[in-house]
Amino acid sequence: MSTPVVRVRFAPSPTGYLHIGGARTALFNWLFARQQGGEFVLRIEDTDAERSRPELIDIIFRSLEWLGLDWDGTPIHQSEREAMHLAAVETLLANGSAYWCSCSSEEVKARAEARGGTPGYDGFCRKRNLGAGDGHVVRFLVPEDGTTSFEDLIRGTVSFENAVLEDFVILRSNGTPMFHLANAVDDADQGITHVIRGEDLINVTPKVLLLREALKTPGELIFAHLPLIVNEKRQKLSKRRDDVSVGDYIDRGYLSEAMVNYLATLGWGPPDNIEIRPLGEIIDLFRLADVGKSGAFFDVKKLQHFNGEYIRKLSVPQFIDRSTRWLNVDTPWEADRFDIETFKVLAPLVQERVKVLSEVPGYVDFVFSPDPVFDEDSWQKVMVKGADLATAVLDHALAGFAECEWTAASLEGALFSYADEHEISKGKVQAPVRVSVTGRSVGPPLFESLEVLGRDETLRRLANAKSRIRG
RNA sequence: GCCCCCAUCGUCUAGCGGCCUAGGACACCACCCUCUCAAGGUGGACGCACGGGUUCAAAUCCCGUUGGGGGUGCCA
Numbered sequence: 001m002s003t004p005v006v007r008v009r010f011a012p013s014p015t016g017y018l019h020i021g022g023a024r025t026a027l028f029n030w031l032f033a034r035q036q037g038g039e040f041v042l043r044i045e046d047t048d049a050e051r052s053r054p055e056l057i058d059i060i061f062r063s064l065e066w067l068g069l070d071w072d073g074t075p076i077h078q079s080e081r082e083a084m085h086l087a088a089v090e091t092l093l094a095n096g097s098a099y100w101c102s103c104s105s106e107e108v109k110a111r112a113e114a115r116g117g118t119p120g121y122d123g124f125c126r127k128r129n130l131g132a133g134d135g136h137v138v139r140f141l142v143p144e145d146g147t148t149s150f151e152d153l154i155r156g157t158v159s160f161e162n163a164v165l166e167d168f169v170i171l172r173s174n175g176t177p178m179f180h181l182a183n184a185v186d187d188a189d190q191g192i193t194h195v196i197r198g199e200d201l202i203n204v205t206p207k208v209l210l211l212r213e214a215l216k217t218p219g220e221l222i223f224a225h226l227p228l229i230v231n232e233k234r235q236k237l238s239k240r241r242d243d244v245s246v247g248d249y250i251d252r253g254y255l256s257e258a259m260v261n262y263l264a265t266l267g268w269g270p271p272d273n274i275e276i277r278p279l280g281e282i283i284d285l286f287r288l289a290d291v292g293k294s295g296a297f298f299d300v301k302k303l304q305h306f307n308g309e310y311i312r313k314l315s316v317p318q319f320i321d322r323s324t325r326w327l328n329v330d331t332p333w334e335a336d337r338f339d340i341e342t343f344k345v346l347a348p349l350v351q352e353r354v355k356v357l358s359e360v361p362g363y364v365d366f367v368f369s370p371d372p373v374f375d376e377d378s379w380q381k382v383m384v385k386g387a388d389l390a391t392a393v394l395d396h397a398l399a400g401f402a403e404c405e406w407t408a409a410s411l412e413g414a415l416f417s418y419a420d421e422h423e424i425s426k427g428k429v430q431a432p433v434r435v436s437v438t439g440r441s442v443g444p445p446l447f448e449s450l451e452v453l454g455r456d457e458t459l460r461r462l463a464n465a466k467s468r469i470r471g
Numbered sequence: 472g473c474c475c476c477c478a479u480c481g482u483c484u485a486g487c488g489g490c491c492u493a494g495g496a497c498a499c500c501a502c503c504c505u506c507u508c509a510a511g512g513u514g515g516a517c518g519c520a521c522g523g524g525u526u527c528a529a530a531u532c533c534c535g536u537u538g539g540g541g542g543u544g545c546c547a
Contacts, residue, residue, distance in 0.1 A: 011547085012547090013546080047546095048546060050546090118472065118473065158476080166543085169545050171545085178546090179547055183547090199475090200541055201542090202541075203474070203476095204547085228540075234540065262483095265496085266483070268484085269485060270485090273495045273496075274495090293477055294540085295477075296482090297482055297483075299482055301498060302482075302497040305497055306497090352510055353510080354509085355509090440508095443507070445506070
């Protein structure tokens with residue numbers, strides 16, 4: 001019985017949904033843990049009661065589950081460990097590493113401005129020997145000289161002059177601990193070995209290190225700061241600015257396998273250049289030291305391509321199963337008109353055409369709707385500008401389809417005899433029929449679609465469209 | 472302002488001193504295939520930010536410049 005050599009944690013704060021950046025951080029932690037045979041634990045950083053929204057915690061868990069990032073043990077809620085954090089504050093106060101401060105935020109800011117605008121606390125209360133009191137906070141006494149540095153697995157040595165670190169608050173005036181402190185204490189208590197997180201947290205690292213030192217925390221924490229995922233303006237992804245919650249991608253019909261695979265290529269590339277591959281291989285090939293240092297743009301186009309590949313890789317039954325949600329909720333047709341058996345016939349044809357599952361209804365709505373919904377552009381181009389040909393083709397189809405055998409092959413023969421007789425491309429000939437029956441100029445293969453629709457309905461739509469041309 | 476970090480095609484990356492005439496992928500363009508659209512195939516255009524070093528040799532090492540990002544809260 002030995003403790004694992006590697007234990008990492010993902011520590012979201014429940015102030016928003018899980019977004020792409022958080023998902024990538026969680027993924028890289030998970031990959032590292034799984035590859036090292038270590039543990040991946042969760043910690044909810046909810047020390048800020050004002051901002052924390054407990055109802056989001058479950059949504060974050062469900063997003064992680066959807067991604068397939070399973071965690072070890074029961075997630076810890078930082079808010080429930082307040083007693084330990086408070087004890088650490090006492091220790092620091094007792095050993096002279098921290099002190100009480102009565103300065104309000106306004107006072108700190110005013111003095112900073114008077115000093116010449118340099119932000120930060122000036123150490124005003126350092127030697128005042130204040131005790132607890134209304135509006136008082138506890139600040140950490142940062143050493144005036146020396147440097148605090150650490151070896152980052154991704155970035156190498158990173159060091160900060162202690163002089164540029166201000167005496168930061170570790171206990172708020174409302175008596176609750178700040179996250180640096182909670183972080184330092186919890187990482188130690190949970191036996192965390194590696195901290196893998198976004199680069200936006202790189203400058204809190206010296207503070208945590210100073211805290212650990214002052215608390216005489218045994219052992220060493222190894223850090224790895226991941227490059228940020230950025231938007232098209234190359235800024236850090238923001239929940240407010242950018243539309244990036246994992247839940248949104250679930251709703252749009254992205255497959256979790258595709259999302260995970262794509263996320264793995266942001267900041268990291270497999271040595272053999274094969275990007276789309278099973279997760280197991282990614283776990284084996286992943287190396288923290290190979291993670292890049294510069295920000296990566298989240299390219300939805302490329303994600304879509306990955307998603308299309310994964311959709312096509314599904315078996316047909318799997319595709320049907322995964323599509324269910326988009327066939328039953330917010331559909332363009334009345335719920336009782338949907339027929340799964342009919343969909344099963346069309347499914348393989350749809351599967352090779354969609355990039356996201358939310359596109360599925362658009363490929364089969366013609367068969368579940370009482371009438372085609374005409375796309376204006378398609379109608380204009382094919383039925384108005386090409387009215388003469390459309391009328392002739394429709395007449396030909398009406399006659400041929402009335403008697404031919406109702407199979408895709410026969411239907412094709414019946415229609416394309418027109419193309420042969422008049423030496424017109426098949427593409428031109430199929431267009432009026434397609435628009436008449438499905439309402440659009442693009443869609444699944446035509447004759448298979450007609451076969452599913454049935455003779456009576458096909459003839460009815462053809463006739464309707466023909467009269468609509470004149471109307 | 473100050474601190475920290477970063478810099479290979481439009482984008483994500485491979486490259487870790489000679490194998491680079493810089494490779495792959497997405498996107499883009501052309502052609503092929505084809506009943507539309509996809510998928511697939513073939514081909515194409517596109518990049519080492521700049522300037523100094525070090526070295527027989529630099530995309531790779533060092534310094535600087537420029538550019539970008541992150542932080543600078545009693546948020547995390």
